[in-house]
Amino acid sequence: MRRAISAEWVKLWSVRSTWWCLMGAAALMVLASVTVAAALGSHNGQPRTERLAATEPVVSAAIFAQFALVALAMLVVTSEYSSGGIRVALQATPIRGRLLAAKALVVAPVMFVTGVVSGAVGAVLTYVLLRMEPFRAPVTLAAGETVGDLVRLGAFCALVGVLTVGAGAALRSAAGTLTVVFLLMMGLPLLIMMTGAPALIDASMRLPMFAGLAFMESVENMTGGPMPYAAGEGLAWLLVWTAAALAAGYVVLRRRDA
Structure with missing residues (x-):
């Protein structure tokens, strides 16, 4: 397993797409955080009270920024099928479950660190923005609360990355996985919300997007208030989907030829 993880780590960092995806994810997270913060900083043109x-705008922004990380996690698997490199990978690591586990174990910490670091930058910029004119909003950046929120954000990004590895x-x-x-992460939940059917909406609350929002304890979300279940249940649903x-x-990897 150690050799398999080492090989996957080298492959991940030896291509330019990794750097582009990570930079894109960080930039998207920061820009979306500031945009959401500006929207939350006022209500109907009036200052927020x-x-x-x-970190709340950062959590909302993560729902959009996650797809840059999804693209990277997807390429960890699908690029090898498109190039034929999967044959070499399986010759080097013939135990297929070990190969899949190595890919997941490499993707998860990269996604976690990216989520935490970009989320921290987004939170600081959000705080600075909302403390300035014309907002002057009562925004907080308490150390304990912020660290907890960023850790949950990083865990969400890591789980989404591992989920994508499995889907890939x-x-x-690549097209099918994306x-x-x-x-799963956005289209279906939003479509179900648009139906207005209570039973369907209740079921959609257990899909990964809303489970992630619940786990990250989001308040400013499209449900109009706090999620209808606790953060622990949100994490449980995320783990189930992953x-x-x-x-x-x-x-599929076990039963089908490369």
Whole structure:
């Protein structure tokens, strides 16, 4: 396993796409955080009076910025199928479950660190922005609360990355993986919300996007208030979806030829 992880680590950092995806994710996270902060800093043109944590806009921005990380996690698997490199990878690591686990174990910490660092920058900029004119909003950046929020943000990014690795192993296609993950993480939940059907909306609350918002304890979200269940349950649903994607990827990788 140590050799497999080392090989995957070298492959990840030896291509330019990794750097571009990470820079894009960080830039998107920061820009989206500032944009969301500006929207939350006032209400109907009036200054905001309710307390706002500086990390709240960052959590909302992560729902959009995550797709740059999804692109990177997807390429860890699908690029090898498109180039034929998967044959070499399987010759070097013939135990297929070990190969998939090595990819997931390399992707997860990279996604975690990227989420935490870019989220921290976004939170600081949000705090500075909302303390200035014309907002002068009651924004807070308490150390303990901020660290906890950033750790949850990083864990969310890591789980989304691992979920994408599993989906990529199952689908083997970059276009297919990106489409399925986008639908699962954003498209399907939003479509269900638009139906207005209470039963469907309640079911959609357990999809990865809303589970992630619950885990990150988001308040300013499209549900109009706090999520209807606790952060622990949100994490549990995220883990279920991630495990299901990895299981699907393992089954396909085990049963089909490269």
